[in-house]
Structures are given as C-alpha cells and as structure tokens.
Amino acid sequence: MSRIRRHTLPRRPVRLAAITGTALLAAALTACGGGNSSSGDAKSDLKSDKKTEISVNLTGKQAKAGEPVKVTLADGRLQSVTVTDAKGGKLDGKISADGKTWTSDRVAAPGASYAIEAKDDKGGSAKADFATAAPEKENKLSLAPGKDSTVGIGQPLSIVFDHPVKNKAAVEKQLKVTTSDNTEGSWGWMEDYSGKSRIDWRPKDYWKPGTKVTLEANLNGVDSGPSGGWFTKDYKTGFTVGKNQLIKVDLDNHRLKLFRDGQLVKDIAMSAGTPGGDKASWRGKTVLMAKEGTINMNSETVGLGSSYNKMVDYSMRLTWSGMYAHAAPWNSGYFGSANKSSGCIGMSDADAKFVYDSVQVGDPFEITGDDAKGTQALNNGYGEWNLSYDAWKAKSALTGNTGTTGN
Numbered sequence: 001m002s003r004i005r006r007h008t009l010p011r012r013p014v015r016l017a018a019i020t021g022t023a024l025l026a027a028a029l030t031a032c033g034g035g036n037s038s039s040g041d042a043k044s045d046l047k048s049d050k051k052t053e054i055s056v057n058l059t060g061k062q063a064k065a066g067e068p069v070k071v072t073l074a075d076g077r078l079q080s081v082t083v084t085d086a087k088g089g090k091l092d093g094k095i096s097a098d099g100k101t102w103t104s105d106r107v108a109a110p111g112a113s114y115a116i117e118a119k120d121d122k123g124g125s126a127k128a129d130f131a132t133a134a135p136e137k138e139n140k141l142s143l144a145p146g147k148d149s150t151v152g153i154g155q156p157l158s159i160v161f162d163h164p165v166k167n168k169a170a171v172e173k174q175l176k177v178t179t180s181d182n183t184e185g186s187w188g189w190m191e192d193y194s195g196k197s198r199i200d201w202r203p204k205d206y207w208k209p210g211t212k213v214t215l216e217a218n219l220n221g222v223d224s225g226p227s228g229g230w231f232t233k234d235y236k237t238g239f240t241v242g243k244n245q246l247i248k249v250d251l252d253n254h255r256l257k258l259f260r261d262g263q264l265v266k267d268i269a270m271s272a273g274t275p276g277g278d279k280a281s282w283r284g285k286t287v288l289m290a291k292e293g294t295i296n297m298n299s300e301t302v303g304l305g306s307s308y309n310k311m312v313d314y315s316m317r318l319t320w321s322g323m324y325a326h327a328a329p330w331n332s333g334y335f336g337s338a339n340k341s342s343g344c345i346g347m348s349d350a351d352a353k354f355v356y357d358s359v360q361v362g363d364p365f366e367i368t369g370d371d372a373k374g375t376q377a378l379n380n381g382y383g384e385w386n387l388s389y390d391a392w393k394a395k396s397a398l399t400g401n402t403g404t405t406g407n
C-alpha cells in the first residue's frame with residue numbers, strides 16, 4: 001500500500017484515508033460563509049464538509065512497471081495531477097473529459113520511485129507515492145551516426161541493441177525521427193552482422209544536403225520481451241547531412257568516379273577483388289562506414305587464409321566483412337586493367353589520399369559490374385539501399401507508420 005501523507009490547506013482541513021489495494025487520497029473541503037443581519041446584532045455561520053476520494057492504480061514498493069499511472073477522482077473534477085520521479089523528471093498526462101481520471105502519457109519505468117500530488121476543483125489536494133520493481137535485466141543500445149556529426153547523403157540512422165528485442169512494435173513506437181524538411185522514410189528491422197537485434201531508419205531517397213535530423217528514443221519503461229530486459233533510460237541524438245557526394249565504382253572497367261552535386265570531380269583507375277571466388281568484391285549500394293586511416297589488414301581475420309598481413313594507408317571501410325577502399329601501391333600493375341586484389345578497391349597512394357580527404361562518412365558507394373561475388377547483404381554494413389523502398393518499409397514492425405515528422 002502507498003504511504004499517505006497529510007496535506008493541510010490554509011483554512012481548509014484535509015483528511016486523508018486509505019483503502020486496501022489502491023493508494024486512496026481524501027481531501028476534506030470546508031466551505032464557510034457568514035453574514036450580518038440588517039440590525040448588525042445577529043450572525044450565522046454556514047459550514048459543510050465534503051470528502052473527496054482519489055485512487056491510484058499503482059501502489060506499494062514493488063509496483064508493476066510498464067503501465068501508465070492512473071489517478072481517479074470519486075466526486076468532483078480533477079484540476080491537476082503532478083507525478084514526479086526521484087530524479088526530478090515528470091510524467092506528463094491528460095485529464096479525461098469528465099474530469100474524473102488523469103492518465104500519464106508514458107508508462108512507469110522499472111526501478112523508479114514516484115510522488116503524486118493531485119488537486120481538485122474545490123481546492124483540495126493530497127499526496128501519495130509508489131515505487132516500481134527493479135528490472136531483472138536491463139537492455140541498452142548503441143546509436144549511429146554519432147551525435148552532432150555531419151554525414152553523407154546515404155547515412156541511415158542505426159540502432160543496435162545489447163539484448164534481443166522481441167517486442168519490436170512496442171520499441172519502434174517509441175522511436176521518433178524529426179527532420180527539417182519532412183523527409184519521408186521508414187524503420188526496418190534486421191539481425192545485425194554481430195547477431196544482435198538492429199533497427200535502421202533510411203529515407204525513401206538519398207538525403208538532401210543540409211537536412212537536420214533528430215532521433216528521440218523514448219524507451220524508458222519499455223519491455224524488450226523475453227531475454228531482452230527493460231529499457232531504463234531515454235536516448236537522443238542528431239546529425240546534419242553534408243555535401244551531396246556519390247562514388248561510383250565500375251568493377252568491370254576498373255574505374256572509381258567521385259561525383260559532387262552531380263558533377264564528376266575525379267575519375268580514378270583502380271583494381272578490385274579477384275573474381276571467381278571469395279576474394280571477389282561485393283557489388284550493390286553501400287555506405288562509407290568509417291575513415292580508418294592507416295590500419296593493419298590481415299586476410300586471416302576475414303577468412304581468406306594467410307595471403308596478406310600489412311599496414312594499409314587511407315583505409316575507408318565499406319562492409320563489416322572487411323571490404324575497404326584504400327591505397328594499394330603493391331597492386332599498381334593492375335590499376336585500370338584487371339581486378340587482382342583480395343576483395344578491396346585499391347588505388348595509388350595519391351588517388352587514395354584524394355578520395356580519403358574528399359569523402360564523408362555516409363557517402364554512398366554504388367558498385368556495379370559482373371566481376372563480383374554477389375550483392376552486399378542488408379546487415380553487412382549499411383546494405384538497405386539495395387532494397388526498393390516498398391521492400392524496406394515491409395521490414396517495419398508498424399505497417400504504414402513511417403515514424404517521421406518535420407519541424
């Protein structure tokens with residue numbers, strides 16, 4: 001049962017009562033009136049007491065999380081209800097049309113304590129409190145791109161969860177994407193390359209340069225489902241879309257072309273993966289995931305045996321499986337004429353430096369040609385651009401809900 005504390009209003013005595021199974025708040029409202037007779041020597045006082053009962057659906061110290069808070073008034077009308085957690089956060093809510101019930105917009109989070117103050121239209125007020133049970137397991141997430149970053153026109157929003165998400169619709173409902181220009185887009189679920197639950201949001205078409213994007217993941221109090229645990233916090237991030245850049249790679253003709261604002265900036269001779277086996281490159285639309293600079297590349301880490309182990313400059317990651325664009329001076333005899341690498345797109349030092357300095361994380365790489373081992377998988381980096389928009393929308397747990405708003 002909730003603890004009930006006495007609250008006394010000036011000139012209005014307040015009585016609080018409790019009923020087993022609910023948190024019951026009682027405000028006794030006193031109306032006083034007086035008047036003088038015309039002669040001034042007669043005086044009468046009018047006094048009445050009326051008990052107002054308010055019940056709360058969540059009670060005690062182990063209340064069930066994941067449910068909205070409901071405060072109900074027996075008689076009269078509610079004027080206001082304030083529900084505050086121990087950290088000073090508030091649960092907003094609405095009073096019903098008949099003034100009898102207040103319901104919070106969001107649910108009570110696990111492992112949290114709440115204080116309630118309710119006021120009625122007669123000036124009475126009362127207080128109560130409750131706490132929710134701590135979660136047995138807590139789910140967390142990682143977000144991409146980074147907060148306040150500037151990215152290319154192909155960059156999706158991507159969320160990877162620490163634990164499985166079975167209640168996909170419940171989670172997706174709490175993800176709100178806001179764009180500065182009402183960009184149309186949709187969420188889509190997949191299993192990440194790591195094996196974890198993942199959801200991405202991509203626009204229908206490539207972003208427009210200058211678009212500002214905000215994600216609010218209001219997940220505090222949402223249950224992931226079996227083996228997933230509860231979310232115990234909200235998340236917020238945002239980014240800006242930068243230059244309109246696109247890289248086109250022609251595997252069969254051994255060329256890489258950088259376009260900016262639709263205009264060709266650089267045409268580069270390159271050599272991609274050796275066709276006919278595991279060393280072939282992937283084709284399809286991918287997105288630059290990271291500019292990693294000078295890194296060690298070991299073919300054994302991507303299942304290609306011990307064919308190479310070397311430091312590589314100007315490395316630009318395109319997939320989780322180890323496909324990069326980078327400098328490959330050791331392969332210069334094949335630039336522009338043959339594909340003879342172990343899967344990556346190799347260029348001269350000077351050309352690789354030019355591309356590396358020019359590109360942004362999130363720039364699309366559109367890779368075409370028959371000299372490939374297939375189309376990049378959806379979860380192998382950002383492969384969602386290889387699906388039609390209708391096919392991508394079908395991966396949302398909320399049919400017909402794009403989850404986006406404009407400013």
